[in-house]
Amino acid sequence: MIAQRLRDTRGRVRPYLVLALGIALIAAVVLPVIALGSSRVPQPVAFNHLKHTQDLGLGCEFCHPYARTRAHSGLPDVTTCSMCHTSPQGTSAEAARVTELITAGDLLRFNKLFRMPDHVFYTHRRHVAIAELSCETCHGDIAHTERPPVRALVKVDMDFCLDCHRKQGATLDCNACHR
Ligand code: HEC
Ligand code: HEC
Ligand code: HEC
Ligand code: HEC
Ligand code: HEC
Incomplete structure (x- = not known):
């Protein structure tokens, strides 16, 4: 043809x-x-949010412990994963690899995908603990993803921040977000 x-x-x-x-x-x-x-941000293993949050019922703050108290929610490392994966979990090859890595002393350092430019000030504490926003508002349905996302599920740019601030009567002052 x-x-x-x-x-x-x-x-x-x-x-x-x-x-x-x-x-x-x-x-x-x-x-x-x-x-x-x-x-694609390199990650030590292909973490699966769906299995851990939906099937196993772990809350977000189990692995991102500072969402209510600090600017950065934080990413977990081997300390958290070791609670279960020092012995084999499930049957998948990737879970077996986690146990191998832990046994070999790997620290399982995960890398941030989602990062604001340096001139932007953002804090989780203000939004999660005080404004009581759900994680989904800014991170979309990450709870149902089975592989580390390649890009942010929700595009969080200046318009996205301003739209909500306008609707909720929060600050529109340039200096609040740019310091
Ligand atoms: C058992 C641990 C665990 C639980 C529970 C968990 N996460 Fe994660 N999360 C991770 C790991 C590991 C990464 C880094 C690898 C990746 O991107 O998948 C991550 C990455 C993320 C990221 C991307 C951050 C970035 O910049 O790379 C977001 C957003 C996120 N998680 C939100 C959530 C939300 C919302 C929940 C609850 C619905 C949740 N997580 C539950 C372990 C967990
Ligand atoms: C109002 C929007 C918003 C909400 C709500 C929100 N986040 Fe975030 N999140 C962000 C932004 C913006 C960043 C990037 C921060 C940076 O680079 O300084 C981020 C980054 C992250 C990261 C990467 C590591 C870090 O701390 O920088 C994780 C993990 C994360 N968020 C998890 C969560 C979880 C879990 C919740 C709910 C408990 C949540 N976020 C609620 C906007 C939000
Ligand atoms: C509370 C116990 C627990 C914790 C904590 C935990 N896991 Fe798991 N994980 C499991 C179980 C159970 C399975 C097997 C689930 C299944 O196959 O149905 C599993 C499966 C996996 C898999 C295979 C996923 C797939 O797609 O088959 C990976 C990868 C994984 N975990 C990585 C991690 C990492 C990385 C951490 C630390 C950030 C972690 N887990 C923390 C219990 C846990
Ligand atoms: C879905 C709604 C929503 C989104 C999206 C949002 N915010 Fe907010 N933000 C709020 C609310 C509500 C407050 C006021 C909380 C309080 O009562 O202190 C706030 C407060 C703030 C403050 C504190 C302001 C002050 O008075 O000093 C900063 C800084 C801020 N947000 C930055 C950001 C940035 C940067 C983004 C985008 C990455 C963003 N926000 C996205 C709702 C939102
Ligand atoms: C509620 C928070 C917030 C407020 C208020 C805010 N900005 Fe921003 N601004 C952001 C975020 C978040 C980014 C980064 C967007 C990205 O990386 O996509 C940004 C980016 C920028 C940039 C870089 C270019 C760009 O578009 O990425 C400039 C310039 C800028 N802002 C100027 C201003 C000025 C001037 C004001 C006051 C009129 C202002 N901003 C108010 C959150 C805010």
């Missing part, structure tokens, strides 16, 4: 079609692969 169309009525290859096909191929296949590859 495609090979036929690339030739004109006299059977000669149509260069512009070959070129167009080439560009389409780059756009459709190569670019997304580059984009995914470069934006």
